[in-house]
Amino acid sequence: MTAYSEMSKLELLKEQELVCRRFEKLRDRKLNLNMARGKPGKAQLDLVSEGLLHVFKTPEDYVSDGIDCRNYGETAGLPAARRLFAELLGCRTEQVFAAGNSSLQLMYDTISKAYTHGLLHSERPWCREERVKWLCPAPGYDRHFKITESFGFELVTVPMTENGPDMDAVEAAVRDPQVKGMWNVPKYSNPDGIVYSEETVRRIAALKPAAPDFLLMWDNAYCVHEFEGAFVPFPDILSECAGAGNPDMAFEFASTSKITLPGAGVACFACSEANMDYMKKLIGVQVISFDKVNQQRHVLFLKDKAHTLELMRRHAEILGPKFRCVTDALEKEIAPLGIASWQRPKGGYFVSLNAMPGTAKRTLDLCKAAGVTMTSAGATFPYGKDPQDSNIRIAPSLPPLEELETAAEVLCTCLKLSALEKILK
Amino acid sequence: MTAYSEMSKLELLKEQELVCRRFEKLRDRKLNLNMARGKPGKAQLDLVSEGLLHVFKTPEDYVSDGIDCRNYGETAGLPAARRLFAELLGCRTEQVFAAGNSSLQLMYDTISKAYTHGLLHSERPWCREERVKWLCPAPGYDRHFKITESFGFELVTVPMTENGPDMDAVEAAVRDPQVKGMWNVPKYSNPDGIVYSEETVRRIAALKPAAPDFLLMWDNAYCVHEFEGAFVPFPDILSECAGAGNPDMAFEFASTSKITLPGAGVACFACSEANMDYMKKLIGVQVISFDKVNQQRHVLFLKDKAHTLELMRRHAEILGPKFRCVTDALEKEIAPLGIASWQRPKGGYFVSLNAMPGTAKRTLDLCKAAGVTMTSAGATFPYGKDPQDSNIRIAPSLPPLEELETAAEVLCTCLKLSALEKILK
Numbered sequence: 001m002t003a004y005s006e007m008s009k010l011e012l013l014k015e016q017e018l019v020c021r022r023f024e025k026l027r028d029r030k031l032n033l034n035m036a037r038g039k040p041g042k043a044q045l046d047l048v049s050e051g052l053l054h055v056f057k058t059p060e061d062y063v064s065d066g067i068d069c070r071n072y073g074e075t076a077g078l079p080a081a082r083r084l085f086a087e088l089l090g091c092r093t094e095q096v097f098a099a100g101n102s103s104l105q106l107m108y109d110t111i112s113k114a115y116t117h118g119l120l121h122s123e124r125p126w127c128r129e130e131r132v133k134w135l136c137p138a139p140g141y142d143r144h145f146k147i148t149e150s151f152g153f154e155l156v157t158v159p160m161t162e163n164g165p166d167m168d169a170v171e172a173a174v175r176d177p178q179v180k181g182m183w184n185v186p187k188y189s190n191p192d193g194i195v196y197s198e199e200t201v202r203r204i205a206a207l208k209p210a211a212p213d214f215l216l217m218w219d220n221a222y223c224v225h226e227f228e229g230a231f232v233p234f235p236d237i238l239s240e241c242a243g244a245g246n247p248d249m250a251f252e253f254a255s256t257s258k259i260t261l262p263g264a265g266v267a268c269f270a271c272s273e274a275n276m277d278y279m280k281k282l283i284g285v286q287v288i289s290f291d292k293v294n295q296q297r298h299v300l301f302l303k304d305k306a307h308t309l310e311l312m313r314r315h316a317e318i319l320g321p322k323f324r325c326v327t328d329a330l331e332k333e334i335a336p337l338g339i340a341s342w343q344r345p346k347g348g349y350f351v352s353l354n355a356m357p358g359t360a361k362r363t364l365d366l367c368k369a370a371g372v373t374m375t376s377a378g379a380t381f382p383y384g385k386d387p388q389d390s391n392i393r394i395a396p397s398l399p400p401l402e403e404l405e406t407a408a409e410v411l412c413t414c415l416k417l418s419a420l421e422k423i424l425k
Numbered sequence: 426m427t428a429y430s431e432m433s434k435l436e437l438l439k440e441q442e443l444v445c446r447r448f449e450k451l452r453d454r455k456l457n458l459n460m461a462r463g464k465p466g467k468a469q470l471d472l473v474s475e476g477l478l479h480v481f482k483t484p485e486d487y488v489s490d491g492i493d494c495r496n497y498g499e500t501a502g503l504p505a506a507r508r509l510f511a512e513l514l515g516c517r518t519e520q521v522f523a524a525g526n527s528s529l530q531l532m533y534d535t536i537s538k539a540y541t542h543g544l545l546h547s548e549r550p551w552c553r554e555e556r557v558k559w560l561c562p563a564p565g566y567d568r569h570f571k572i573t574e575s576f577g578f579e580l581v582t583v584p585m586t587e588n589g590p591d592m593d594a595v596e597a598a599v600r601d602p603q604v605k606g607m608w609n610v611p612k613y614s615n616p617d618g619i620v621y622s623e624e625t626v627r628r629i630a631a632l633k634p635a636a637p638d639f640l641l642m643w644d645n646a647y648c649v650h651e652f653e654g655a656f657v658p659f660p661d662i663l664s665e666c667a668g669a670g671n672p673d674m675a676f677e678f679a680s681t682s683k684i685t686l687p688g689a690g691v692a693c694f695a696c697s698e699a700n701m702d703y704m705k706k707l708i709g710v711q712v713i714s715f716d717k718v719n720q721q722r723h724v725l726f727l728k729d730k731a732h733t734l735e736l737m738r739r740h741a742e743i744l745g746p747k748f749r750c751v752t753d754a755l756e757k758e759i760a761p762l763g764i765a766s767w768q769r770p771k772g773g774y775f776v777s778l779n780a781m782p783g784t785a786k787r788t789l790d791l792c793k794a795a796g797v798t799m800t801s802a803g804a805t806f807p808y809g810k811d812p813q814d815s816n817i818r819i820a821p822s823l824p825p826l827e828e829l830e831t832a833a834e835v836l837c838t839c840l841k842l843s844a845l846e847k848i849l850k
Contacts, residue, residue, distance in 0.1 A: 037497065045495045046484075053481050053718070062474060070470045072462065072687045100525050101716040108711040115541055116552065116576065127541065127552040143713075150710045151541065262497045264718035285575045286533040288568075291526040291716065293478070293689035 003338035004423060016420040023370065023413050026406075031371030033407045038190070038349030039398045040262055043318050048260045048301075048311070055300045064299065069292040075284055076276070077268070081295035085268040087305045088223060089254060090236040095270045097279065099290045103255040103267035107217060108147050110251055110269065113282050114180075114215060115151050120248055120278040122213040126151075126180065135173055135182035137165035139352055139380035139391045141190040144183040144219065153180070155382035160189070162343075164196035167203045174209035181215035187234050188222035191352035191380055191393040193345020198235060205240035207249070216241070216250040223254055224305075224312050226347040227319040231309050238270060247272045256298055258315075258349065259308060266291075266298045322396040322404055326351050329408035339419040351394040352380070359418040360389045366414035372407050428763035429848060441845040448795065448838050451831075456796030458832045463615070463774030464823045465687055468743050473685045473726075473736070480725045489724065494717040500709055501701070502693070506720035510693045512730045513648060514679060515661040520695045522704065524715045528680040528692035532642060533572050535676055535694065538707050539605070539640060540576050545673055545703045547638040551576075551605065560598055560607035562590035564777055564805035564816045566615040569608040569644065578605070580807035585614070587768075589621035592628045599634035606640035612659050613647035616777035616805055616818040618770020623660060630665035632674070641666070641675040648679055649730075649737050651772040652744040656734050663695060672697045681723055683740075683774065684733060691716075691723045747821040747829055751776050754833035764844040776819040777805070784843040785814045791839035797832050 004012065056062065062070050064080045076082065077098025086093040099106055118125040126132050134153040136145055137160050145155060156173060159166045164186065173179050184204070186196040196204075204216065218237045226232060241250045248271070256265035271279065302308045327344050330353070334340050342353040355363055361377035368374075375393040378386040394411070396404055429437065481487065487495050489505045501507065502523025511518040524531055543550040551557050559578040561570055562585050574580060581598060584591045589611070598604050609629070611621040621629075629641065643662045651657060666675045673696070681690035696704065727733045752769050755778070759765050767778040780788055786802035793799075800818040803811040819836070821829055 039497050042493070045487075045493065049484075049487060049495055054479070056478050059471075059474075062470075068467070068470065070474055070686045070689060072464050072682075102712045102714075105712040112537060112541060116537060125552075127550075143710075146710050150707075257497075261495045261718060263714045264495060264716045282575075285568075285571050287527045287530040289527075289688045291689045291719065293686060294716065294719065 001336035003336065004419060005338055009424070012420060012424055016417070016424065019413060019416045019420060023366065023417055026410050026413060027370045029371070029406075031406060031410065033372045033399050033403050035395045035399065035407055036373045036375050037398070038258070038395050040258060041318065041398050041400065043400075044315055044397075045261060047314055047318070052260050052297060052301045055297050061300060062296070064296050067292070069296040072288050074292060075287065075289050076280060077290060078292050078295045078299065080299040081266060082268070084299055084302060084304065085254060085270070088308065089220060089252060089270055091238045091252070091270050094273055095238055095276060096268050097270070097276065098266060098268045098295055100267060101255075101257070101263055101265055101291070101294070103219070103221065103253040103257070103269075104143060106267055106269045107144070107219065107253055110215070110217070111147060111151060113279070114213070117282055119213040119215060120275055129178070131178050133176065133179045135165075135170060135179060136382045137183065137189075138382060139191055139393070140183060141185060141219070142375070142379040142384070144217070145382050148183070149383065157382050160192055160194065162194060164189070164194060164200035167200055171203070171207065174207050174211075174214060177210035179209065180211050180213065181217060183217050183219070185219045185221055186237070187220060187232070188225060188345055188348025190221065190348065191350035191391075193343050193348045193350060193352065195232065195234070201235045201237065201240055202244075205237065205246060206244040207246065209249075214249055218250050218252040220252055220254045222258075222348045224309060225258060225349070226312065227316040227323060228346040231312070232347070238272065242272065248275050251275070256302070259311065260298060260301065264294070266295050319397060321401055323351065325401060325404045326394055326396045326408050329405070329412055333412035334415055337416065337419070340415055349395060349397055351396065353392045353394060354390045355392055355415055356419045356422055357388045357390045359415075359422050360386060360392050362418040362421065363392060363414045366417055367410055370410045370414065372410045426761035428761065429844060430763055434849070437845060437849055441842070441849065444838060444841045444845060448791065448842055451835050451838060452795045454796070456831060456835065458796060458824050458828050459798045460820045460824065460832055461798050461800050462823070463683070463820045465683060466743065466823050466825065468825075469740055469822075470686060472739055472743070477685050477722060477726045480722050486725060487721070489721050492717070494721040497713050499717060500712065500714050501705060502715060503717050503720045503724065505724040506691060507693070509724055509727060509729065510679060510695070513733065514645060514677060514695055516663045516677070516695050519698055520663055520701065521693050522695070522701065523691060523693045523720055525692060526680075526682070526688060526690055526716070526719070528644070528646065528678040528682070528694075529568060531692055531694045532569070532644065532678055535640070535642075536572060536576060538704070539638070542707055544638040544640060545700055554603070554605075556603050558601065558604045560595060560604060561807045562608065563807060564616055564818070565608060566610060566644070567800070567804040567809070569642070570807050573608070574808065582807050585617055585619065587619060589614070589619060589625035592625055596628070596632065599632050599636075599639060602635035604634065605636050605638065606642060608642050608644070610644045610646055611662070612645060612657070613650060613770055613773025615646065615773065616775040616816075618768050618773045618775060618777065620657065620659070626660045626662065626665055627669075630662065630671060631669040632671065634674075639674055643675050643677040645677055645679045647683075647773040649734060650683060650774070651737065652741040652748060653771040656737070657772070663697065667697065673700050676700070681727070684736065685723060685726065689719070691720050744822060746826055748776065750826060750829050751819055751821045751833050754830070754837055758837040759840055762841065762844070765840055774820060774822055776821065778817045778819060779815045780817055780840055781844045781847055782813045782815045784840075784847050785811060785817050787843040787846065788817060788839045791842055792835055795835045795839065797835045
């Protein structure tokens with residue numbers, strides 16, 4: 001295959017004709033495949049549900065550290081659930097608040113409480129600030145950006161590098177006291193699958209923000225989510241921040257949504273003990289206790305980090321081939337043409353692809369026309385606007401492998417078609 | 426027995442000596458009983474947990490209306506869960522949002538969203554209002570009052586009558602456009618156990634508040650929670666409000682916390698379809714989906730209203746004797762003395778007692794000294810301040826019956842002692 005940039009106009013037109021015909025054939029198959037969201041597939045659900053949902057064997061199983069998990073109480077969660085998350089995240093049990101099923105909700109609520117009541121070091125609730133700005137490493141997670149957008153914050157794009165956010169840009173930005181926080185998915189970032197380098201983590205922990213209540217949102221969604229190779233240890237952001245003189249700057253989030261069941265897992269946040277005391281008081285007004293029966297279910301099922309990592313290896317056996325299916329197709333079909341670039345992640349839930357500038361939206365429209373739904377174009381950028389119209393987030397986890405092969409073919413065909421349209425315009 | 430008001434000083438002194446001796450004997454038993462919260466007892470948990478927590482028999486049980494309840498999706502909840510709540514509350518399925526384990530959290534979040542984003546008919550988010558006032562029928566639920574207090578609203582006390590809140594006071598108060606809402610526990614109110622009369626419900630639904638975004642908080646916590654006698658039908662506030670030209674005024678809340686498991690149940694809110702559309706958009710930013718596995722567990726276990734009411738009768742067999750134990754003791758020991766009054770509720774989780782003014786705090790301190798913890802004095806009033814220092818909330822559900830007899834004896838003894846101290850001072 002020849003790169004499109006080296007083809008003559010005649011060759012390009014011929015290629016367009018071929019690709020068009022291929023596209024029409026695919027479209028005629030009336031597919032209905034979804035690669036829009038990092039949604040586990042049925043095989044992953046089946047891997048977990050029988051064991052997790054039948055884990056209570058005797059009445060004693062309802063009791064954890066002397067606490068009847070069926071009744072009210074223990075707002076911050078079962079001690080055993082807090083211990084389990086502390087081991088997974090590498091922090092201390094007292095720093096963990098084990099909650100309900102959604103880490104996104106915990107993130108939203110943390111920002112909402114900053115807005116309505118202020119954080120530990122806030123001079124006033126953020127709703128009383130004239131303006132709040134927020135750092136968004138991009139491409140990033142659309143649901144993160146949407147939360148801060150919904151509170152009227154001004155979203156400031158920070159470029160992602162292969163080592164994490166561009167730290168020169170971040171260090172410069174936080175000198176502005178209106179910059180109140182920053183989103184992060186530090187391990188297998190959404191969507192790039194990048195693992196922040198140790199240097200990046202160290203520089204983040206050592207930030208000197210002008211805002212006394214700068215909120216480092218550390219969404220460790222994929223902390224044990226390798227689908228290729230062994231578990232990759234990762235620095236504990238809480239001790240990094242404490243060591244750098246910023247003990248109260250970080251709130252870390254995690255959940256078992258992609259360890260056990262999406263939407264029926266357990267989520268947690270972790271923070272300094274001072275933050276914990278402050279947040280417990282605010283959360284104590286909002287809720288009596290989270291679902292401790294589900295927490296106990298997870299404690300009994302996952303047991304500890306070693307046992308959790310074993311389960312993650314079984315998820316990897318399902319997920320790994322799906323990711324390879326997509327990246328193999330891209331490498332075979334697209335790489336030689338020089339019309340797109342992508343990472344080859346070893347964990348997380350996404351492949352992030354940069355198409356020829358100005359073709360992402362068109363590519364996704366074509367995919368949709370051929371029955372393959374992907375995350376909408378621009379979604380990985382603040383306000384849903386990709387300035388280059390280039391980034392495409394691929395979520396290969398949901399479709400079964402055999403359907404994925406077709407979906408990858410659709411994607412490659414649409415990438416070619418939109419690139420050819422662009423070049424030939 | 427003679428009423429204290431009719432005793433001579435000498436008789437009172439003699440009575441005081443007897444009661445004092447009784448108190449000391451009880452104190453020496455070093456009891457440790459808790460009647461502070463409406464917490465179900467172990468027998469109630471055992472009634473439910475085996476069936477509820479082992480309800481999934483086959484893989485088909487994970488699928489409801491074609492939806493795999495184990496995966497992400499369906500932000501507003503499983504249709505079957507929404508149908509179940511709609512039947513319990515007497516509203517329409519489309520009006521129900523089935524969520525997580527805590528109705529308190531849904532109430533907090535509704536008010537929080539009014540504060541941060543505004544409600545459907547708000548001119549601006551409430552954080553931009555100069556002042557927000559809130560109607561609190563009292564005695565009422567301390568956690569309700571605390572939510573509105575935590576947002577800095579000015580709490581306005583409305584007296585409770587035996588038919589519900591004093592509607593003349595409410596109708597007058599809502600003429601103030603700064604009055605933005607009102608708390609209600611309409612059936613078996615917390616703590617009085619009063620059922621709002623039909624006339625009261627009608628007048629509430631027909632309120633003409635000056636605020637376009639007046640928020641009627643309708644916490645139907647005890648909608649099927651009779652512990653004496655048959656199920657008592659109750660008007661559907663949503664259709665009442667719609668009929669009175671206030672379709673978007675009410676948000677109703679309920680949960681299965683005291684039907685199945687406290688803290689591991691399913692909560693919901695119900696509102697007009699217009700409010701539902703508005704709230705779905707806001708909640709969609711906060712959470713992907715609530716725990717649908719737990720929703721499905723409840724759908725399979727509770728089945729429908731008739732089956733739920735059967736379960737409630739079994740709860741009643743446990744709860745009824747506990748309430749009678751307390752009210753019988755009060756009627757035997759306290760009624761003849763004329764030093765307190767109380768309701769004899771047929772549902773809910775509390776007995777509300779009005780002690781001689783100026784003695785509630787002292788009574789509860791004495792109870793505590795004798796090892797019986799009750800809700801702190803004043804808790805049933807805004808800002809935790811009972812102007813009469815009279816109301817005591819008794820929660821008889823947690824202790825086993827045999828301990829409850831002792832607890833009731835402690836309470837009666839302390840009521841006498843504090844009354845005698847007051848009279849003889």
